[in-house]
Amino acid sequence: xxxxxxxxxxxxxxxxxxxxxxxxxxxxxxxxxxxxxxxxxxxxxxxxxxxxxxxxxxxxxxxxxxxxxxxxxxxxxxxxxxxxxxxxxxxxxxxxxxxxxxxxxxxxxxx
Amino acid sequence: xxxxxxxxxxxxxxxxxxxxxxxxxxxxxxxxxxxxxxxxxxxxxxxxxxxxxxxxxxxxxxxxxxxxxxxxxxxxxxxxxxxxxxxxxxxxxxxxxxxxxxxxxxxxxxxxxxx
Numbered sequence: 001x002x003x004x005x006x007x008x009x010x011x012x013x014x015x016x017x018x019x020x021x022x023x024x025x026x027x028x029x030x031x032x033x034x035x036x037x038x039x040x041x042x043x044x045x046x047x048x049x050x051x052x053x054x055x056x057x058x059x060x061x062x063x064x065x066x067x068x069x070x071x072x073x074x075x076x077x078x079x080x081x082x083x084x085x086x087x088x089x090x091x092x093x094x095x096x097x098x099x100x101x102x103x104x105x106x107x108x109x110x111x
Numbered sequence: 112x113x114x115x116x117x118x119x120x121x122x123x124x125x126x127x128x129x130x131x132x133x134x135x136x137x138x139x140x141x142x143x144x145x146x147x148x149x150x151x152x153x154x155x156x157x158x159x160x161x162x163x164x165x166x167x168x169x170x171x172x173x174x175x176x177x178x179x180x181x182x183x184x185x186x187x188x189x190x191x192x193x194x195x196x197x198x199x200x201x202x203x204x205x206x207x208x209x210x211x212x213x214x215x216x217x218x219x220x221x222x223x224x225x226x
Contacts, residue, residue: 030212031212031213033214033215035215035217040220041219041220042115042201042217042218042219042220043154043201043203043215043217044217045214045215045216048213048214088153088154090215092212097142097159097161097167097212098156098159098169098170099144099156099203099212099215100156100170101146101153101154101155102153103151103152103153104153
């Protein structure tokens with residue numbers, strides 16, 4: 001399978017705490033993206049980081065990328081109950097238009 | 112602005128039946144794609160298109176056909192449904208064509224059960 005992997009598979013934290021989830025992938029990439037999926041809904045784009053970038057911020061989100069280790073992490077600071085969702089990373093290989101998604105991390109934020 | 116619209120939202124088929132999942136986008140996106148989502152498997156790419164008249168296979172294309180006659184529409188056809196095709200199907204589009212990639216916009220999904 002070409003799929004990337006994310007860990008942990010599931011994460012449960014208290015409101016106000018930080019949540020960190022990790023993504024590993026298998027091939028070289030153009031960019032890496034993170035998406036959120038609320039239960040029973042479609043995926044929503046959160047943030048994109050290009051292969052020549054190492055860190056990117058957007059609001060309470062911080063993404064890092066280590067292309068030498070083929071890994072990325074997503075940090076959500078000061079989590080809220082509304083952050084409860086599944087989070088997926090997605091990569092695309094240079095020269096193709098195939099987006100490969102990870103298996104996802106299920107985040108539960110307890111109020 | 113409707114974004115990406117998928118129909119139907121729910122469908123039950125018997126083994127061997129055929130059907131088409133519809134996907135339409137009103138954002139003038141060149142890129143469109145179909146994924147299936149199964150428990151524990153994440154999303155797997157079935158087929159994708161970088162413009163009208165151009166389609167290509169993804170990771171799991173067997174049992175599915177696509178065509179792209181217009182920029183707006185990208186239907187997914189199941190010619191002879193099998194229980195292994197029971198899944199949630201997502202259509203996604205992107206504002207890019209050849210030479211670049213970027214953010215995908217997803218529909219709300221079509222839940223298919225094959226008995």
